[in-house]
Amino acid sequence: MKARVTVMLKTGVLDPQGEAVRHALGSLGFAGVQGVRQGKVIELDLTETDATKAEAEVKTMCEKLLANTVIESYRVELL
Structure with a gap:
């Protein structure tokens, strides 16, 4: 089973990389x-075949390593 995790900074947290991209886009017209x-x-790529268990496992991965939950939010999709 495959899983996709999307991690984004929470609303209100400054995003200097995003601001640099916005500025560069403006410079390009x-x-x-x-x-x-x-x-x-x-x-x-997960070995787990049960969707419920896989989602729970990926959420645990996010909480422990993949996302800094103080400043980031995440979304899990099973593919």
Whole structure:
């Protein structure tokens, strides 16, 4: 089973990388972009075949390592 984890900074947390991308887009002529939030996508190949167990395991991975839950939120998708 595969899982995809999307990690983003929480609303209200400054995103300097996103701001740099927004500025670069403006420099390239894309003036209509008012804001950019940058995150990360992590794809996992799991041996677990039970969807409920797999989702719980991936959420535990997020809480312990993949996301800094103080400043980041995450979303888990089973593929």
